[in-house]
Amino acid sequence: ASCSGHIRDPLVGNIIPAGLMDPVASKFLQYYPNPTSTGLVSNYTVTGPVQVSYDRGSGRIDHNISEKQRIGFRVSQEHEFKTGGLTAYGPNDPGDTGYLIGENRWDYGMNYVNTINPSTVLTVTGGWNRWNEDSAPYGAGFKDSSVGLPSFLDGISPWFPQVEISGTSGLGCCARSYNPREVRTAAADLTMIRKSHNLTAGFQFISFSSPDVDENDPIFSFGTGMTQGPDPTAANPQTGWGFASFLLGTGNGGKPGTSVPGFNLNAGITQNASSMTLDQWYGAYLQDDWKVSRKLTLNLGIRYDYQAAPTDRFNRYSWFDFTDPNPISTAVGFNVPGHLIYEGGGNGNRRGVWIPQSTNFAPRLGMAYKLTDKLVWRAGFGMFYTRSAQINKLDMYGYSPFTPWVSSVDGITPLNTLSNPFPNGLTAETGRSQGALTQVGQSVDAWEGSRPTPYVEQWTGGLQYQITPNTLIEATYLGNHGVKMIFSDLPLNQLNPKYMSMGDNLLTPVANPFYSAVVANNLQSECGLNQPTVPQGQLLLPYPQFCGVYDEQTPAGFSTYNALELTFTHRWSQGLQFVASFTASKFIDNEEGVESWAYPNSGTTLNYYNLAADKSLEGSDIPKSLVLNYIYQLPLGRGKHFGRDMSGLLNAVVGGWQVSGISTFKDGFPLAMSASNNTGTGSSGQRPELVGNPHISNPTIQEWFNTAAFA
Numbered sequence: 001a002s003c004s005g006h007i008r009d010p011l012v013g014n015i016i017p018a019g020l021m022d023p024v025a026s027k028f029l030q031y032y033p034n035p036t037s038t039g040l041v042s043n044y045t046v047t048g049p050v051q052v053s054y055d056r057g058s059g060r061i062d063h064n065i066s067e068k069q070r071i072g073f074r075v076s077q078e079h080e081f082k083t084g085g086l087t088a089y090g091p092n093d094p095g096d097t098g099y100l101i102g103e104n105r106w107d108y109g110m111n112y113v114n115t116i117n118p119s120t121v122l123t124v125t126g127g128w129n130r131w132n133e134d135s136a137p138y139g140a141g142f143k144d145s146s147v148g149l150p151s152f153l154d155g156i157s158p159w160f161p162q163v164e165i166s167g168t169s170g171l172g173c174c175a176r177s178y179n180p181r182e183v184r185t186a187a188a189d190l191t192m193i194r195k196s197h198n199l200t201a202g203f204q205f206i207s208f209s210s211p212d213v214d215e216n217d218p219i220f221s222f223g224t225g226m227t228q229g230p231d232p233t234a235a236n237p238q239t240g241w242g243f244a245s246f247l248l249g250t251g252n253g254g255k256p257g258t259s260v261p262g263f264n265l266n267a268g269i270t271q272n273a274s275s276m277t278l279d280q281w282y283g284a285y286l287q288d289d290w291k292v293s294r295k296l297t298l299n300l301g302i303r304y305d306y307q308a309a310p311t312d313r314f315n316r317y318s319w320f321d322f323t324d325p326n327p328i329s330t331a332v333g334f335n336v337p338g339h340l341i342y343e344g345g346g347n348g349n350r351r352g353v354w355i356p357q358s359t360n361f362a363p364r365l366g367m368a369y370k371l372t373d374k375l376v377w378r379a380g381f382g383m384f385y386t387r388s389a390q391i392n393k394l395d396m397y398g399y400s401p402f403t404p405w406v407s408s409v410d411g412i413t414p415l416n417t418l419s420n421p422f423p424n425g426l427t428a429e430t431g432r433s434q435g436a437l438t439q440v441g442q443s444v445d446a447w448e449g450s451r452p453t454p455y456v457e458q459w460t461g462g463l464q465y466q467i468t469p470n471t472l473i474e475a476t477y478l479g480n481h482g483v484k485m486i487f488s489d490l491p492l493n494q495l496n497p498k499y500m501s502m503g504d505n506l507l508t509p510v511a512n513p514f515y516s517a518v519v520a521n522n523l524q525s526e527c528g529l530n531q532p533t534v535p536q537g538q539l540l541l542p543y544p545q546f547c548g549v550y551d552e553q554t555p556a557g558f559s560t561y562n563a564l565e566l567t568f569t570h571r572w573s574q575g576l577q578f579v580a581s582f583t584a585s586k587f588i589d590n591e592e593g594v595e596s597w598a599y600p601n602s603g604t605t606l607n608y609y610n611l612a613a614d615k616s617l618e619g620s621d622i623p624k625s626l627v628l629n630y631i632y633q634l635p636l637g638r639g640k641h642f643g644r645d646m647s648g649l650l651n652a653v654v655g656g657w658q659v660s661g662i663s664t665f666k667d668g669f670p671l672a673m674s675a676s677n678n679t680g681t682g683s684s685g686q687r688p689e690l691v692g693n694p695h696i697s698n699p700t701i702q703e704w705f706n707t708a709a710f711a
Contacts (some may be wrong), residue, residue, distance in 0.1 A: 003338045004005050004506070005231050006231060006233060006412055007121055007229070007230050007231065007266040008228070008229035008230055008231075008412075008508075009230075010229065010239075010420050011229075016244065016248065017522065019669075020247025020248060021247055021248070022146050022246075022247065022248060022417055022418045022419050023101070024136040024147050024148040024149060024249065024418045025246055025247050025248075025420045026156075026247075027147040027148055027309070028095070028163060028171060028246075029088070029342070031094065031095030031160075031171055031226070032089070032092055032171070033046075033088075033089050033090070034097070037373075039632075043059065043257040044169075045087075046086065046088050048087060049085055049166040050082070050083055050086060051081075051082060051083045052080070052081075052083075052087070052266045053080070053081050053082070053272070053528035054076070054078060054080035055078070056075050056076070056077070056079075056315075057076065057078075057303070057328050057346075058074070058075065058076035058077075059074070059075050060074045060075075060077075061073045061074075062070065062074070062630070063278060068114060068115045068116070068588060069112070069113070069114045069115070070113050071110070071111070071112045071113075072108070072110070072111050072112075072284065073108075073110050074107075074108070074110075075106075075108050075109075076105075077104075077105065077106050077107075078103075078105040079104050079136045079232060079709070080101075080103040080104070080105075080405075081100075081102050082101050082102070082103075083098060083099070083100060083101070084099075084101050084135060084173075084322075085097065085098045085099065085173075086098060086099060087138070088169070088263075091138055092158045093138070093143045094138060094139035094140075094141075094172075095139065095160055095163075095171040095172055096137075096138045096139070096173070097169070097170065097171070097172065097635070098137070098138055098457070099135050099138065099171045099173045099175060099471060100134070100135065100136050100137075100138070101134070101135045101137075101330070101668075102133075102134040103131070103132065104130075104132045104236075105130070105131050105132075105239060106127045106128075106130045106602050107127070107128075107129045107436075107570075108127065108129075108413065108559055109125070109126070109127040109131075109424055110125065110126045110127070111124070111125045111126075111677070113122040113124075114435070114449050115197050117206040119192060119194070120190070120191070120192045120193075121190070121191045122188070122189075122190050123188070123189045123190075124186075124187070124188045124189075125185070125186070125187045125188075126185065126187075127183070127184070127185040127186075127187045127319065128182070128183070128184050128185075129182065129183040129184075130180065130181070130182050130183075130500045131180070131181045131182075132178075132179070132180045132387065133177075133178075133179045133180075133181070134175050134176075134177070134178045134179075135174070135176065136215070137159055137160065137172065137173035137174050137175070137176070137178075138160075138173070138174040138616055139159050139160025139172055140158060140159060140176075141158055142158065142159060142160040143303075144157060144198075144218070146164070147221050148271070148419060148456060149161070149218075149421070149555040150420075150421075150422060152425065152426065153218060153269070154184045155217045156216045156269075156271060156426075157175070157215075157218060157269065158313075159172070159174070159175045159176065159215070159217045160172040161217065161218045161220060161668075162174065162217055162218070162219045163220050163222075163246070163676075164219065164220070164221040164222065164223060165221075165222045165242040165243055165245075166223045166224055166242030166245075166518055167224070167241060167243065167244050167252055168242055168243040169240045171215070174217060174605055175214065175215040175216055175217030176214075176215045176309070177212075177213070177214050177215070177395070178212075178213040178214075179210065179212050179213070179232070180209070180211055180212070181209070181210045181211075182208070182209045182210075183206065183207070184206070184207040185204070185205065185206050185207075186189065186204075186205045187202065187203065188202060188203050188206070189201070189202035189290070190202065195542060196290060196291040196577045197206070197288055197289070197290070197291075198288070198289040198290075199286075199288050199289075200285075200287045200288070200289075201284075201285065201286045202284065202285055203282075203283070203284045204282070204283040204284070204477055205280070205281070205282055206280065206281040206282075207278070207279070207280050207281075208278070208279040208280070208281075208621045209276070209278050209279075210275075210276075210277045210279075211274065211275065211276050211277075211392065212274060212277070212393040212568045213272075213273045213274045214272040214274075214393075216269060216271050216272055216514055216550045217269070217270065218268065218272065218405075218421075219266050219267050219268065219269070219405075220253065220267060220326045220339065220405060220418060221252050221253055221266070221267040221325075221405075222243070222245040222246040222250075222251045222420065223240075223242055223244055223245060223251075223252040224238075224239075224240030224241060225240065225245075225252055225410070225411060225466055226245045226247065226248070226250040226251070226252065226407075226411075226414065227240045227241055227245045227248070227250070228240030228305075232298070232411070232412045233411075233412070233504065233507070236515070239702060242330070245512060246329070246418075247675075248406060248414075248416035248417075249414075249418035250408070250414045250417060250418075251405060251407040251417075251418060251420055252267065252408075252411075253267030253268060253382065253404060253405030253406060253407040253416075253526075254284070258297075260476075263414065264672040266403040267405040267407070268402060268403050268405040268421075269402070269403050269422075270400055270402045270403075270420075270524070271400060271401050271402075271426065271427075271429065272400050272404075272428075272575070273316065273396050274402045274517060274677070275316070275393045275394070275396060276312060276313035276314070276390070277312060277393055278310065278311050278313070279307075279308070279391075280307075280308040280309050281304065281305070281306070281307050281308070282306045282307075282308075283304065283306075284303070284304050285301060285302065285304070286301060286302055286303075287299070287301035287364070288300045288301065288656075292336070294370070295369060295370040296367065296368070296369050296370075297367065297368045297369075298365075298366070298367050299362075299364065299366030299367065299380070300365060300367065301363070301364040301365075301404075302362065302363050302364065303361075303362045303364065304360060304361055304362070305360040305385045305445075305453070306356065306358060306360060306364065306695075307350025307356055307360075307385075307387065307453060307540075308352060308356060308389045309346075309350075309354045309355070309388075309451075310352065310353055310389075310391060311343065311351045311352055311353070311354050312343070312394070312396070315342065315343050315344030315397065316352065316396040316398075316432075317342070317343050317353050317394050317395075318341060318342045318343060318353070318395075318397055318438070318447075319337065319340070319341055319343070319353050319354055319446075319447045319448065319449045319595075320338065320339070320340055320341040320444065320446030320447060320448070320549075320551075321339055321340075321341055321449065321627070322338055322446070322448075322492070323337050323338075324337065324338075324339060325337060325544070326338055326339045326436060326437070326440065326545055327435070327437055328437060328440055328514065328517050328545050329434050330519075331514075331516065331517035331696060332513040332517060332674075333512055333513070334513075336543065336544055336545050337542075337543065338446075338545070338546065338549065339436035339437070339440075340438050340439060340444065341395060341445075341449070342432045342434070348602070353394065354388075354448060354449055354451045354647050355449060355451070356388060356451065356453070357451065357452050357453045358452050359423055360385045360455075362382070362383035362384060362385055362455070363381075363382070363383060364380075364381070364382040364383070365379075365380060365381045365382070366379070366380035366381075366382075366403065366551075367379050367380070373442050374466040374467075374563065375463065375464070375465050375466075376464045376465075376477075377459065377461075377462075377463055378458075378461070378462055378463075378464065379418070379461040379462075380458075380459065380461075381457070381458070381460075382458050383457055383458075384455060384458065385453050385455045386453075386454045386455065386456060386485075387454070388451050388453050388454065388555070389451070389486065389552075389553045390486075390553070390593075392481065392555075394445075395443070395444075397430060397438050397439045397446050398429065398430045398432050398433070398434060398438050398445070399429060401426070401427035401428060401429050401430070402427060402442065402524075403422055403426045403427040403524060404442065404524065404526030405419075405523075405527070406525070406526050406527075409527065409528035409531065409534070409535070410507055410509075410514045410528075410535055412507070414516045424481070424524070424632050427524045428522075428619045430449040434521065434523075437521055437523065438515060439517050439546070440514075440518065440521075440523055440529075440544070440545050440546065441514070441523040441525035441527075441530060441545070441547070442522055442523075442524060442525060442526050442546065442547055443526065443547045443548035443550065444546055444548070444549055445489070445548060445550050446492065446549050446550060446551050446552060447552050447553075448551065448554070450527070450691060451485050451549060451555055452555050452669075453484070453555075454482070454483065454484045454485050454486055454555050455482075455483055455484065456480060456481065456482050456483070457480070457481045457483065458478070458479065458480050458481075459477045459478075459479045459482055460476060460477065461476070461477050462474060462475055462476030462477060462565075463475050463476075464528065470570060470571040470572075470573040471568075471570050472514050472567075472568075472569045472571075473566075473568050473569075474565070474566070474567040474569070475564070475565070475566055476564070476565045476567075477560050477562075477563070477564055477565075478561070478562070478563045478564075478565060479560075479561065479563075480559070480560070480561035480562075480611045481558075481559070481560055481561075482558055482560070482589065483558060483559075483584065484555040484557070485552045485555070485558060485559055485589070485591055485593060485621075486553040486555050486557065486591070486593050487551075487553065487556060487557050487591045487593065487605065487660045488553065488592065488607055488613075489550040489551060489552050489553065489554065490550065490551040490554045490556070490592070490608050491549075491550060491605060491608055491682055492542060492543065492546065492549040492550070492551050493541050493543050493546055493547070493548050493549040493682055494541075494542075494551075494607070494608045494609070494681050494682045494683050495537055495540060495541060495610060495681040495682055496540070496542075497681070499537070500539050501683070502537075505536060506535060506536055506537035507535050507536070507537065508535065508536045508541075509532060509533040509534070509535065509536075510533060510535075510536045510539065512528070512531060512532055512533055512534040513528065513539070514529050514534075514544070514545055515529070515530065515532050516530065518530045525547065526549075527547035528544070528546050541682070547684060550648070553593075555587035555635075556611070557589060557590050557591030557593070558590060558591075558613075559587070559588065559589035559590075559618065560586075560587075560588050561585065561586070561588075562586055562588045563585035564583070564584050564585070565582070565583050566582045566583075567579070567580070567581045567582075568580040568581075570622070575632060575633035575634075575635065576630075576631070576632050576633070577630065577631045577632075578628075578629070578630045578631075579628045579630070580626070580627070580628050580629075581625075581626070581629075581631040582624075582625070582626050583622075583625045583626075584623065584624050585621075585622065585623065585624075585625075586617075586621065586623065586631045587617065587618040587620065587621040587622075588615060588616065588617060588618060588621075589615070589616075589618045590611055590612070590614040590616070591614070592603075592618070594643070596686065605670075605683065605685070606683060606685060606686065606687060607683060608683065609634050616670075617670045619669060619670065619672065620669060621669065621670055622666050622667050622669065623667045624666070624667050625664075625665070625666045625667070626664070626665040626666070627662065627664050627665075628661075628662070628663040628664075629661075629662050629664070630659075630661060630662075630663075631658060631659065631660040632658065632659045632660070633658050634657045634658065635652060635656060636657065637651050637654065637655020637656055637657075638651040638655055638657070643655065653703075665681040669704070672687075673687055673688050673710055674686070674687060675687055675688040675710075687710055688710040689710065689711050690709060690710060691709060691710065691711045692706060692708060692709035692710075693706060693709055694706050694709040694710070
């Protein structure tokens with residue numbers, strides 16, 4: 001019998017010999033504090049304040065120009081200083097993970113109101129807001145060469161490096177970041193009453209500019225993959241330790257497309273260029289609230305929205321053409337699709353990153369019908385366009401060169417260890433001189449050249465019944481359908497599952513057809529495309545000239561929300577006000593968007609080739625909710641049921657008391673299960689199989705659900 005594969009032998013006694021210790025890792029150890037308790041895990045505990053201090057001030061001036069016209073101005077400022085996170089290692093330790101934040105805000109506004117006649121009112125508003133956010137770590141002035149890292153890092157990164165270790169607290173925090181954001185707004189609204197019609201029309205303009213200054217700081221990441229075994233291609237939670245990988249200097253930097261997963265695309269260093277992003281939105285609406293009869297009222301309206309594509313002041317942004325052949329095709333002798341195209345710069349190129357949708361008309365319809373003197377029926381439908389994308393800064397490929405730390409090409413064999421992470425030096429700034437070859441050999445965040453605008457359809461219908469003059473009950477159905485909702489990103493360079501049957505043959509080194517062209521054009525690579533051989537799986541990717549292609553904020557998702565709301569309202573009478581609201585609902589989608597970070601393990605795309613498989617409960621789904629809101633005036637005091645003739649002094653002490661509160665009873669959020677991603681396909685993640693019943697009869701803090709139900 002014969003077999004093929006990989007076997008990793010364990011270290012004798014699970015002890016790393018001194019000769020295998022990475023010299024840079026050894027010097028990093030001095031920046032860890034001494035443990036506060038014995039044991040191998042959870043052996044350091046520290047407490048302390050998270051400091052916040054701020055000064056706020058505001059002012060307002062209102063002036064009546066005439067009986068019909070008035071104008072007002074307001075201004076507010078806030079100066080805030082705080083610490084970001086706990087100072088865990090001490091402010092004198094440059095390896096501390098804490099940082100300092102300064103936030104200053106200025107807000108100015110104006111409003112003008114003109115009562116043209118008793119039935120016509122014009123309102124004009126304008127505003128300007130500036131928010132300066134400045135954050136800096138404790139490790140300022142650190143020289144990377146002092147721990148044995150390349151001396152050329154000293155000149156571009158005056159901060160302690162970020163050392164990220166799976167399962168263990170890391171070192172360093174971040175580089176300094178300065179983001180002075182500005183928002184300018186203008187709006188005009190006209191209201192007219194004409195007999196049974198209440199007409200409103202308006203216009204809105206929003207301009208958002210975001211200069212971003214991000215300084216440079218190398219990132220070194222260490223996972224369990226390089227110390228896991230015995231088969232390094234198979235996830236084994238019983239073996240592997242991020243700190244052991246760190247001591248060996250064998251990180252998880254780079255992006256092996258078809259091998260052991262879990263690699264960090266951000267490992268390395270980016271020489272950041274400062275950006276100047278501009279986003280602009282325009283909106284206009286027309287609304288008619290029409291009282292058709294004593295029983296029927298209609299709400300008829302339409303809104304138009306236009307969202308201009310983001311631009312950079314110096315035309316350094318780019319978009320991705322997914323189908324046009326890359327110019328490297330000529331050198332390799334076969335067509336490979338996909339390349340970047342820069343905005344602006346003449347030659348007929350547009351300035352915006354994408355072509356925005358210009359047909360964003362959104363109707364709104366509503367009605368209220370009085371069935372009887374005590375029963376009202378209400379219904380409505382509306383479309384609402386949301387943001388095309390949520391961005392502050394896009395990648396500036398060619399202007400912010402990224403030098404990856406390629407610690408392994410196949411995820412099994414170490415290549416560049418921590419002691420020599422960048423043997424070829426740093427990637428040089430090329431601007432747009434490389435044209436469509438820009439970012440070949442590396443990963444690319446790809447923005448589609450034409451984007452539809454996401455929108456939400458909402459509909460509702462319900463009945464309201466008046467039991468007594470002060471008591472109402474309501475039953476309402478609410479539906480919501482999200483269309484073209486945005487994913488965080490989609491891994492377009494994922495290996496097609498049909499190749500999974502090749503198994504370890506995907507790791508077999510084969511001749512690299514891109515090698516000569518990559519080297520001749522001085523291109524870097526994080527997945528070995530600058531090496532004579534590459535894993536066979538790399539050449540089977542949809543875009544083999546790239547390590548990864550991530551379709552950013554793809555407008556291809558959906559969501560559905562259905563709810564039944566029951567409400568009991570008792571308005572203030574006889575010293576009591578009470579509102580009880582019960583909601584039974586279900587929220588389903590196949591994406592979490594850019595807010596997926598708020599719901600751990602729920603934002604990954606399992607299989608780009610089958611997005612329907614990602615349909616599940618949304619991370620914020622709450623099946624049942626009961627909220628009680630109450631105010632009760634105690635019947636105690638002068639003129640009350642108890643103490644009707646109470647003296648003034650005693651009434652001042654015990655009379656006039658109220659009891660109020662809000663009681664909330666809700667189901668919890670769904671749990672998202674994750675698993676070590678050992679698919680080797682370049683997908684965003686993997687989920688475990690359900691092999692049993694996750695529910696247990698007597699849940700405890702230690703085991704809230706049956707952990708053996710997943711494998």
